[in-house]
Amino acid sequence: xxxxxxxxxxxxxxxxxxxxEGEKAKYAAQIGGIMQWIEQLNAVNTDGVEPxxxxxxxxxxxxxxxxxxxxxxxxxxxxxxxATSGFFAVPKIVE
Amino acid sequence: MMTDLTDLTITEALSALKAKKFSATELAKxxxxxxxxxxxxxxxxxxxxxxxxxxxxxxxxxxxxxxxGKLEGIPLAIKDLYCTKGIQTTASSAILKGFVPTYExxxxxxxxxxGSVTLGKVSCDEFAMGSSxxxxxxxxxxxxxxxxxxxxxxxxxxxxxxxxxxxxxxRMCMGAxxxxxxxxxxxxxxxxxxxxxxxxYGRCSRWGIVAFASSLDQAGPFxxxxxxxxxxxxxxxxxxxxxxxxxxxxxxxxxKALTGDMKGLKVGxxxxxxxxxxPAEILKSWDDGIEWLKDxxxxxxxxxxxxxQYALPAYYIIAPAECSSNLARYDGVRYGPRVEGANLRxxxxxxxxxxxxxxxxxxxxxxTYVLSAxxxxxxxxxAQKIRRLITNDFLxxxxxxxxxxTPATPSAAFAIGENEDDxxxxxxxxxxxxxxxxxxxxxxxxxxxxxxxxxxLGLQIIGKPWDEAxxxxxxxxxxxxxxxxxxxxxxxxxxA
Numbered sequence: 001x002x003x004x005x006x007x008x009x010x011x012x013x014x015x016x017x018x019x020x021e022g023e024k025a026k027y028a029a030q031i032g033g034i035m036q037w038i039e040q041l042n043a044v045n046t047d048g049v050e051p052x053x054x055x056x057x058x059x060x061x062x063x064x065x066x067x068x069x070x071x072x073x074x075x076x077x078x079x080x081x082x083a084t085s086g087f088f089a090v091p092k093i094v095e
Numbered sequence: 096m097m098t099d100l101t102d103l104t105i106t107e108a109l110s111a112l113k114a115k116k117f118s119a120t121e122l123a124k125x126x127x128x129x130x131x132x133x134x135x136x137x138x139x140x141x142x143x144x145x146x147x148x149x150x151x152x153x154x155x156x157x158x159x160x161x162x163x164g165k166l167e168g169i170p171l172a173i174k175d176l177y178c179t180k181g182i183q184t185t186a187s188s189a190i191l192k193g194f195v196p197t198y199e200x201x202x203x204x205x206x207x208x209x210g211s212v213t214l215g216k217v218s219c220d221e222f223a224m225g226s227s228x229x230x231x232x233x234x235x236x237x238x239x240x241x242x243x244x245x246x247x248x249x250x251x252x253x254x255x256x257x258x259x260x261x262x263x264x265x266r267m268c269m270g271a272x273x274x275x276x277x278x279x280x281x282x283x284x285x286x287x288x289x290x291x292x293x294x295x296y297g298r299c300s301r302w303g304i305v306a307f308a309s310s311l312d313q314a315g316p317f318x319x320x321x322x323x324x325x326x327x328x329x330x331x332x333x334x335x336x337x338x339x340x341x342x343x344x345x346x347x348x349x350x351k352a353l354t355g356d357m358k359g360l361k362v363g364x365x366x367x368x369x370x371x372x373x374p375a376e377i378l379k380s381w382d383d384g385i386e387w388l389k390d391x392x393x394x395x396x397x398x399x400x401x402x403x404q405y406a407l408p409a410y411y412i413i414a415p416a417e418c419s420s421n422l423a424r425y426d427g428v429r430y431g432p433r434v435e436g437a438n439l440r441x442x443x444x445x446x447x448x449x450x451x452x453x454x455x456x457x458x459x460x461x462x463t464y465v466l467s468a469x470x471x472x473x474x475x476x477x478a479q480k481i482r483r484l485i486t487n488d489f490l491x492x493x494x495x496x497x498x499x500x501t502p503a504t505p506s507a508a509f510a511i512g513e514n515e516d517d518x519x520x521x522x523x524x525x526x527x528x529x530x531x532x533x534x535x536x537x538x539x540x541x542x543x544x545x546x547x548x549x550x551x552l553g554l555q556i557i558g559k560p561w562d563e564a565x566x567x568x569x570x571x572x573x574x575x576x577x578x579x580x581x582x583x584x585x586x587x588x589x590x591a
Contacts, residue, residue, distance in 0.1 A: 055535030
């Protein structure tokens with residue numbers, strides 16, 4: 001699998017990471033190299049194998065749908081780069 | 096003359112504190128001085144001497160009242176991936192610079208509840224992604240060890256938990272916390288002559304620990320002896336309702352497991368770990384370990400883990416996929432420095448471009464790619480199927496044995512800057528450790544000797560799920576047989 005600059009652009013967009021034009025070739029080569037190394041997995045026959053997402057052999061526990069915590073607005077906002085009137089603040093998105 | 100306080104083991108310090116041979120405050124002061132003396136190693140990102148002295152004073156009160164906790168007065172270093180209330184937590188990333196959690200991670204809270212003293216937050220690879228501690232936004236961590244062959248280059252402490260082990264080996268703490276996603280406890284332990292154990296996935300709560308790859312991440316301790324490690328693990332373990340993957344199982348008395356008895360124990364030797372190109376000294380250390388266990392009464396069994404070679408490439412799909420999802424939260428809205436942009440999307444992209452380092456960006460992009468439309472089945476599902484095969488390999492092997500013995504790393508520590516030209520070369524450091532994370536098993540590295548260049552080597556013991564006790568028991572036997580007493584040059588220089 002080779003990765004071209006257009007693919008890097010697409011991935012960077014999806015990942016919301018600005019990649020400058022001049023950096024794209026470097027990322028393409030590095031990611032392409034890693035993906036090429038990963039291709040060796042194709043040598044393994046995985047027909048009929050159930051994918052393993054978690055090693056925990058337990059069912060996730062259920063609990064009552066009630067409030068167990070809260071009233072922590074100042075703590076939650078404490079590290080925000082910008083907060084106003086008890087909310088996180090972001091650049092305007094609606095004109 | 097009293098022994099250097101910073102050279103004691105945790106177990107020795109606890110009995111001396113109990114006997115009132117010195118106070119917790121004296122112990123804390125000795126370590127704070129050592130932290131200052133070792134600043135050139137860049138192990139700590141944030142030193143907290145005032146916190147340590149306050150906690151030590153409280154320990155002294157409890158000791159006087161005869162109410163000692165399991166780790167009363169013991170000065171520890173906390174990996175900067177653990178959220179610590181009121182103390183900056185960066186995950187070694189610029190994107191979390193200045194982040195001061197308003198809560199404490201479950202595991203670090205358990206350590207505090209046991210009476211421990213926090214010396215500060217130690218560096219790691221950025222978001223725990225690395226094997227050399229050279230990806231931290233706060234600079235490289237330098238190993239206190241040097242080669243003895245005239246090569247004076249600074250060496251890596253291993254990674255990702257490099258600050259933890261550099262501090263521990265340089266006597267800048269008595270124990271440290273780590274996390275292990277693909278080898279981040281065991282590889283640094285092997286590189287620095289320290290002991291580190293990654294318990295079974297689910298043994299320690301992940302709540303409040305900055306997430307990298309949630310299905311692989313586990314917390315674990317570092318110490319200078321197996322006994323100390325067992326004691327720390329006992330304190331750190333246990334069910335936590337706040338982590339739905341934490342296991343509702345009782346925590347065994349791990350220190351009691353160290354019986355020295357190997358009779359009837361079957362130790363598996365996986366033939367696939369005898370890789371082409373593995374240095375002779377690594378293979379020799381493995382053979383030594385086999386002999387030691389045999390001498391102690393264990394039975395050696397040959398086993399096969401046929402899918403071993405596919406573990407690393409499968410890991411480099413699964414871990415980046417999970418990381419791309421976990422790290423989506425760093426967008427300049429809730430924490431960390433923001434880079435202003437023309438609009439919201441611009442702000443996200445610029446904040447993340449500036450805040451993340453090269454390796455983290457690479458892994459986020461790989462993860463995004465393998466999860467993107469059209470590639471999900473070919474990469475992500477394929478990797479999860481291989482994860483199943485790797486796990487089945489272990490389960491099959493455990494029908495024939497109780498624990499596995501392997502080398503911890505394919506080489507001793509390397510110089511800073513080596514292995515940087517090709518990401519895959521760096522990834523190969525974890526070839527012996529990554530399988531254990533994929534299968535969720537407990538694994539430990541114990542120092543077993545020195546390389547020809549005078550650098551520590553480690554052996555890895557891999558256990559059955561939830562059987563850390565046997566892993567520790569086996570490690571303890573190796574520790575005694577190896578009698579590893581070498582100390583890093585940074586310490587010897589100070590003594591001279």
